[in-house]
Amino acid sequence: MTAVLSDPVTREPRHRKESAPHAPPRWVRPAVFGLLAATAVLYFWNLTASGYGNSFYAAAVQSGTQDWKAWLFGSLDSGNVLTVDKPPAALWVATAFARIFGFSSFTVLAPQALMGVASVGILYLTVKRTSGPVAGLMAGALLAVTPVAALMFRFNNPDALLVLLMVAGAYFVVRATEKASPKWLALAGVAIGFGFLTKMMQSFLVLPAFGLAYLLAAPTSPGKRLLHLGGAVVALVVSAGWYIALVDLWPTASRPYIGGSEGDSLLELALGYNGLSRIFGGGEGGGPGGGMGGGNTGFGGSSGLFRMFGSSFGTEISWLLPAALIGLVAGLWFTRHAPRTDRTRLALVLWGGWLVVTALVFSYMSGIVHPYYSVALAPAIAALVAISGRALWQGRANLGPRATLAGMVVATAVWSFILLDRTPDWFPALRWIVAVLGVLVGTVLVMGVPTVRKAVAVVATAVVLTIGVSSAAYGVETASVAHSGSIPTSGPTSSAMGGGMGGGPGGEESSSSAIGELLAKTTTKWAAATTGSQNAASLELASGKAVIGIGGWSGSDPAPTLDEFKAYVAAGEIQYYIDGGRGGGPAGGSSEITAWVTANFTATTVDGQTVYDLRT
Secondary structure, three states: OOOEEEOOOOOOEEEOOOOOOOOOOOOHHHHHHHHHHHHHHHHHOOHHHHOOOOHHHHHHHHHHHHOHHHHHHOEOOOOOOEEOOOOOHHHHHHHHHHHHHOOOHHHHHHHHHHHHHHHHHHHHHHHHHHHOHHHHHHHHHHHHHOHHHHHHOOOOOOHHHHHHHHHHHHHHHHHHHHHOOHHHHHHHHHHHHHHHHHHHHHHHHHHHHHHHHHHHHOOOOHHHHHHHHHHHHHHHHHHHHHHHHHHHHOOHHHOOEOOOOOOOOHHHHHHHHHHHHHHHOOOOOOOOOOOOOOOOHHHOOOOOOOHHHOOOOHHHHHHHHHHHHHHHHHHHHHOOOOOOOOHHHHHHHHHHHHHHHHHHHHHHOOOOOOHHHHHHHHHHHHHHHHHHHHHHHHOOOOHHHHHHHHHHHHHHHHHHHHHHOOOOOOOHHHHHHHHHHHHHHHHHHHHOOOOOHHHHHHHHHHHHHHHHHHHHHHHHHHHOOOEOOOOOOOOOOOEOOOOOOOOOOOOOOOOOHHHHHHHHOOOOOEEEEEEOHHHHHHHHHHHOOOEEEEOOOOOOOOOOOHHHHHHHHHOOOEEEEEOOOOOOOOOOOHHHHHHHHHHHOOEEEEOOEEEEEOOO
């Protein structure tokens, strides 16, 4: 006979060997379709209100539609002077979309919305495999309405693709643990490898959780588990390394400079500016708070254990963070005597490891960090709340699980009240509604849920509402307003922090229309050059022409050099130089170029901007 164990939460018997999966109830499929449809409406509704969103990446997409090499390398300009300061995987997807359907605000932003819907769907599938369809639906819904998710799945930063790839990696790990499958585990490695080509080392933050989950729960010997993990690492290295090798082997004279790197190296960019300097500080803008001061909310505020709850990150991601942590600790305790391959504990280790490692790294980073990075935490928080909440609800006949669930509900209500009080003029009644509901629901749970079927349904609904309503309301509000610039933030007001010349919503409307019309008439390889990628991006979007962003994002990239710039001008490849923008650092040469232009060409003023005609 199959050995019988007692479930550590519900105290009900269960078999060591899981029975074959039954056909899901009839309501499941319509509910899943409804979830995905609602998510699509949330992410696509009035999507183009944000214009081109982040003009920096939008301009790179436009360049990719104009030149194949620009698409391959993620160049800011179609003349391929230099790339954006991230690897190009997210740009590959967006540019493909724009090449098929034409370049526009919608084709720039729609790929991220599709990635959001896909992330919700894959999270549902992943959680369902360990905890059933109810938990899967709840996890998907909580992810969809998380404020920072509603922000980033409607915006064109690389984070949307990063989250999709990491959630896909988690799905592959769960599939791999079911039958100790090296093929599924290798697919997880591939997903994270392409995550590296999306946002570099941030994708690696989930690897400790993935590895620990497989080592703990895969039904095979320790040696084979280690061997399978080794194969997954090889898959990761190959899926990321092919592009690094391509860039390294490509003749530097015929490819753009790798923006953000000090030595024109993609690997150095990954380890330096986008890697260790983000964690430990140093490098370009890598000081405390991203070089902007520890109190600057757009750069994460002060580092420390409670950073995720602070004024910078709090309303982005922390609505359900207390509940997730309570559920994680309680779940690990209740499953402490479960067999090694227990599915609930596997899920807790997987998502809990993801949450803890990523949150700690974000909390203590001394370099550049922005609040929207926290979207990487959203799937783990949603999954933990759903998985632990479902298990505790099933064990509601026992005081321990019931009291723990009550603690999750009350903690969420109290913390939601505090977060909502940070924007007191927006929906002021909501925080009081949630507070009262939290107290009532928590009291009912501790005293005991009535056994009457209708009463059970009412209490269950009240639990879900108390946990999710504040985050959902804030998330829907976030999706209803326009966002632009390079550092978007969630909430009831539009954000435009970190934009370039004319960095407001729409990009093309906010740039100088007169200069855009001037540049649109040019026939040279580059319509113009200006200091900094942000200004160049706005001009590209306004004119549809290539513009050199001298010095890259920070103005300190050595591209182009003064000699290269002189050669472009001598060959008649640049029509105008537009003064203004960020000055370059010592390595950039942008100050030298500005000095050379001002000494050799005559300035005119166009719509308030100083313009030099380099062909006269």
